[in-house]
Each structure stands twice: as structure tokens, then as C-alpha cells.
Amino acid sequence: MLCEKCGKNEATIRYSEIVNGKKTEMALCGECAAAMGLGTDGGFGLGDLFGAGTLFSNIFGAIPDARPQYGASHIEKRCPVCGASMSEIAKRGKVGCAECYRTFKSELAPSIRRIHGDVKYVGDAPAKSEAENQLLEKKQKLESLRRELREAIEKEDFERAAEIRDNIRKIDS
Amino acid sequence: MSWYAETGNKCDVVLSSRVRLARSIEGFPMGERLSDEQARELCDRAGDALRGFDRIDFDKLDPVTAAAYAEEHLVSAEFASSKSPRALYKSDAEGDYIMVCEEDHFRIQSITRGYSVSDAYERAKRAEAPIASAFPVAFDNDLGYLTHCPTNLGTAMRASVMMFLPALTRRGSIPSLSRQLSRLGLTVRGMYGEGSEAVCCIYQISNQVTLGISEEETVSKLCEAVDFIIDQERKCRLDTVSRDPESAADACARAYGTLTHARMISCREFMEKFVDVRLAASLRGSLDAGIPESVTLESLDTSLIECQPAVLTLLSGGGEMTPRDRDIRRASLLRGRLGGASDN
Numbered sequence: 001m002l003c004e005k006c007g008k009n010e011a012t013i014r015y016s017e018i019v020n021g022k023k024t025e026m027a028l029c030g031e032c033a034a035a036m037g038l039g040t041d042g043g044f045g046l047g048d049l050f051g052a053g054t055l056f057s058n059i060f061g062a063i064p065d066a067r068p069q070y071g072a073s074h075i076e077k078r079c080p081v082c083g084a085s086m087s088e089i090a091k092r093g094k095v096g097c098a099e100c101y102r103t104f105k106s107e108l109a110p111s112i113r114r115i116h117g118d119v120k121y122v123g124d125a126p127a128k129s130e131a132e133n134q135l136l137e138k139k140q141k142l143e144s145l146r147r148e149l150r151e152a153i154e155k156e157d158f159e160r161a162a163e164i165r166d167n168i169r170k171i172d173s
Numbered sequence: 174m175s176w177y178a179e180t181g182n183k184c185d186v187v188l189s190s191r192v193r194l195a196r197s198i199e200g201f202p203m204g205e206r207l208s209d210e211q212a213r214e215l216c217d218r219a220g221d222a223l224r225g226f227d228r229i230d231f232d233k234l235d236p237v238t239a240a241a242y243a244e245e246h247l248v249s250a251e252f253a254s255s256k257s258p259r260a261l262y263k264s265d266a267e268g269d270y271i272m273v274c275e276e277d278h279f280r281i282q283s284i285t286r287g288y289s290v291s292d293a294y295e296r297a298k299r300a301e302a303p304i305a306s307a308f309p310v311a312f313d314n315d316l317g318y319l320t321h322c323p324t325n326l327g328t329a330m331r332a333s334v335m336m337f338l339p340a341l342t343r344r345g346s347i348p349s350l351s352r353q354l355s356r357l358g359l360t361v362r363g364m365y366g367e368g369s370e371a372v373c374c375i376y377q378i379s380n381q382v383t384l385g386i387s388e389e390e391t392v393s394k395l396c397e398a399v400d401f402i403i404d405q406e407r408k409c410r411l412d413t414v415s416r417d418p419e420s421a422a423d424a425c426a427r428a429y430g431t432l433t434h435a436r437m438i439s440c441r442e443f444m445e446k447f448v449d450v451r452l453a454a455s456l457r458g459s460l461d462a463g464i465p466e467s468v469t470l471e472s473l474d475t476s477l478i479e480c481q482p483a484v485l486t487l488l489s490g491g492g493e494m495t496p497r498d499r500d501i502r503r504a505s506l507l508r509g510r511l512g513g514a515s516d517n
């Protein structure tokens with residue numbers, strides 16, 4: 001595919017821009033991308049991710065709440081764990097802690113989409129700790145016993161119900 | 174034993190396989206926001222979880238030893254040169270290297286010799302287990318593992334293979350290979366810094382994409398590409414040799430002569446000659462360059478690591494050395510390791 005700007009070179013970079021909610025996409029060659037202030041390697045420089053590059057800052061500015069827009073009187077939202085604000089995260093291109101991803105979920109979403117595309121996580125979930133595993137196992141066991149208890153009572157099998165109730169007490173203690 | 178001194182699968186083209194997992198811990202700030210006390214706490218608590226690992230505190234390590242770890246590709250260059258509290262937990266026998274307080278709180282890395290990405294992945298998962306049970310690892314159902322830099326979100330995994338591609342490099346095939354790989358979400362990088370690949374022909378091929386693709390898929394996608402590249406490189410080598418066996422043998426024999434007879438050799442010249450000698454050592458059946466059987470891929474790859482400046486300085490006792498001192502020492506080391514005609 002040829003570069004949509006100069007029409008001469010092979011396009012190596014796909015660039016998308018969101019202005020006022022309208023998305024435009026362009027395929028660019030390395031030269032044109034560089035001339036537009038984008039990384040020539042086609043990747044995102046760390047500072048560029050959240051708005052240091054000229055075009056990226058335009059995109060970023062088009063997203064509400066991405067930066068404080070009301071001057072000094074505006075009180076910035078801060079992460080409760082690390083104290084980072086969205087403008088500090090944008091400047092570094094990196095979050096201050098894991099909680100930042102939850103605190104600034106909507107503000108970070110467009111940048112994350114721009115890096116990774118519109119995809120959701122697929123893969124392993126973290127291994128649970130020993131204690132968490134035991135707790136989970138106990139919870140599942142209790143749930144299934146309670147279900148059995150309800151069934152026994154419905155069937156008026158009170159002997160069985162008493163047995164299950166004793167089992168529940170044993171596990172729950 | 175160090176990874177480069179072992180024998181392995183398809184070492185004629187693949188030097189090593191590695192898998193790196195990045196993990197952050199809930200409640201701890203990251204990067205510059207992490208205080209020295211919090212960093213030390215993470216390092217210490219990691220030690221309680223990681224039994225059987227050796228701990229090396231990099232903030233207390235002399236710069237030459239730290240740089241040598243980076244030259245052996247056991248830690249990143251950033252980790253080796255940073256000043257803040259950080260520790261490496263290593264198990265040389267298992268090939269597991271866990272950096273604590275690198276860019277992410279934990280970078281769990283498993284290195285295997287030759288082509289064995291699945292094995293490296295299994296080992297990395299095993300090394301991760303004690304961390305995951307001792308710490309609340311930061312995870313989100315939509316974003317996966319939460320990393321300091323958003324580019325690593327998802328599996329936060331980097332699977333890579335270090336490849337020796339002299340034939341494809343000389344044929345000029347690397348740029349187009351690189352373009353094809355990037356379409357598959359993979360990247361190619363020179364192993365010894367920007368522009369070095371043309372000299373030593375060693376590349377790292379790794380996954381770029383981490384979100385929306387599972388760990389197993391990442392491994393199988395990488396391996397599919399690597400299988401293809403191995404095949405192409407081998408064909409291209411045989412093609413070159415069969416077209417002009419005398420010239421090929423001559424180049425390799427001359428390179429071997431330089432490595433085993435020079436009295437001073439720079440790192441760059443060593444790497445240039447290394448390419449032809451390693452090529453000859455992996456083509457013994459089809460190319461006779463008169464290189465002794467004792468010169469194996471393992472001894473060559475060991476010399477590749479030992480000839481790097483910091484490792485070489487350490488091997489010479491760790492005292493201060495000028496580049497000239499190193500060139501002399503490098504030449505004598507090579508005569509000892511590779512020479513049949515050595516007088517040293």
C-alpha cells in the first residue's frame with residue numbers, strides 16, 4: 001500500500017486520529033510520519049503515548065478530562081494509592097501504580113485502545129495464593145452443601161438434612 | 174552452568190530462547206514513585222518467597238560486575254546501570270533470573286539454550302508461582318496484568334529467540350523479513366545495539382503484542398515464524414556454500430586464522446570474524462574450512478560473551494583496563510579457547 005500523504009513511498013505506519021469524536025485513519029510512509037512529528041520507527045515513543053508528540057497531543061486534547069482544562073482553580077483527580085494525577089501520567093507515559101488503571105479507567109481507555117487495538121484480555125488469570133485457594137475451596141464446598149440442604153428439606157428428608165447441617169457446621173467453624 | 178556453554182536444540186541458528194513475565198504488586202507505587210524503603214521491602218519479601226535463589230543487590234554491586242550481567246543477557250542494561258535499590262534473584266541451574274524493582278516490580282525471566290520457547294515459558298511460569306502466592310499480583314479482567322507501561326498490558330509477556338542469521342543478513346533479506354514479522358505482531362532487533370546486527374548477525378525476534386492474545390498463542394505464533402526463519406537461513410547457507418565452496422571455505426579459514434593468531438583484537442573485529450567461524454562450525458558436513466572439532470558452537474558462544482568489555486575485564490581480575498589492554502587480553506583469551514595452533 002502506498003503512503004496516503006505523498007503517494008510515492010510504501011506505507012509502513014497506520015495512523016489514526018480522533019478529533020471531536022470523529023476518527024480518521026491514514027497509512028503513512030516513514031518520511032511523512034517523521035515530517036508530521038510521529039516516531040520514524042512506526043512505534044510509539046514513550047512520551048508520545050500520552051501526548052508529548054504534536055499530533056498525539058492534539059488527539060489527547062480532544063478527549064475530555066484528559067488534562068486539567070479549567071486552570072488552577074480546577075481540582076485534579078488523584079490516585080488514592082500513589083497520588084498521581086492524569087496529567088502526570090500523561091507526561092511520563094506510565095502510570096504511578098496499578099490502582100491508576102482503575103482510578104483513570106475512562107481517561108486511559110483511548111490511549112490503551114490506540115496501543116493495543118479494541119481488544120480484551122485473553123490469557124491466564126493469576127495463580128491464587130495458598131490461603132485464597134483454601135478459602136475459595138471452602139466457599140464452594142459450603143455452597144454445594146447448602147444447595148443439598150435445601151433439596152433435602154424440599155423432599156422432607158429431615159434425617160439427611162440434619163446430617164448435611166452438621167457437615168456445614170463442621171466446615172464453617 | 175551458564176546458558177551459552179550448554180548444548181541445545183537447533184543451535185546452528187538459535188542461540189537461546191527466553192520468556193519474560195512482568196508483574197506488579199497491588200498497593201505499591203511504581204517507577205520513580207516507589208520509595209527506597211518500599212523497594213527494599215519488595216526485595217526482602219521476594220527473598221522469603223524465592224527459596225533456592227541467590228540474591229544479588231545491584232545497588233551495592235560494582236559497575237563492572239553489574240555491566241557483565243547485562244552482557245551475559247541476564248539482566249537489562251537499565252537494571253544494570255540504575256542507582257536505586259533493586260535485586261536480582263538468580264538460579265543458574267534452572268536458568269531463572271528474577272529482577273526485583275526493574276521497570277515493573279517483578280520481571281521474571283527464564284533463559285534456555287537453543288530453540289525451546291515452550292520450555293522457557295513453562296519455567297517462567299514455575300518461577301512466577303512463589304511470587305504470585307506471596308504477593309497480591311495486580312490484574313484486571315479486561316486489561317490483564319497491570320504493568321508500569323501500558324504497552325505491556327495483557328499477558329505482560331515477552332517471548333524471544335536469539336537468532337544467528339548470517340546468510341539472510343548477507344543476502345539483504347532482513348528488512349523484508351522485519352516487515353513481514355511486524356504484520357504478525359513480532360519484532361526484530363539487533364542484539365548488540367543499534368546497527369550492530371550487520372556486524373555480528375545476531376537478532377532477537379520477539380512478540381510485540383500482549384493484549385488480546387494468550388500466552389500459548391504468543392508462543393505458538395512466535396515459533397511458527399521462527400521455524401520458517403530457521404528453514405530459510407539453513408537453505409540460504411547451503412545455497413551460498415554450494416555456489417562457491419572455495420570462497421566460502423577461504424573466508425571461514427581466514428577468519429579462524431585471525432581469531433587464533435591475532436595478538437590484539439578489537440571487539441568489533443572479533444564479532445566480524447566470529448560470524449564466519451560460527452558459520453563454518455555449523456556447516457561442518459558441507460564446508461571444510463579446517464576448523465578443529467574442538468571448536469564447538471558452545472565454545473564459540475562462550476567466547477562471544479567472554480569477549481565483551483565488562484566480562485573480559487572481570488575475567489582479567491576486575492582491575493582498570495584501557496581498550497588496548499582489553500584488545501590484547503581478548504586476543505590471548507581467543508587463542509586459548511579456540512586455538513589449535515596456540516603457542517600460549
Ligand SMILES: [Zn+2]
Nearest residue numbers: 003006029032
Ligand atoms: Zn509519504
Ligand SMILES: [Zn+2]
Nearest residue numbers: 079082097100
Ligand atoms: Zn496510582
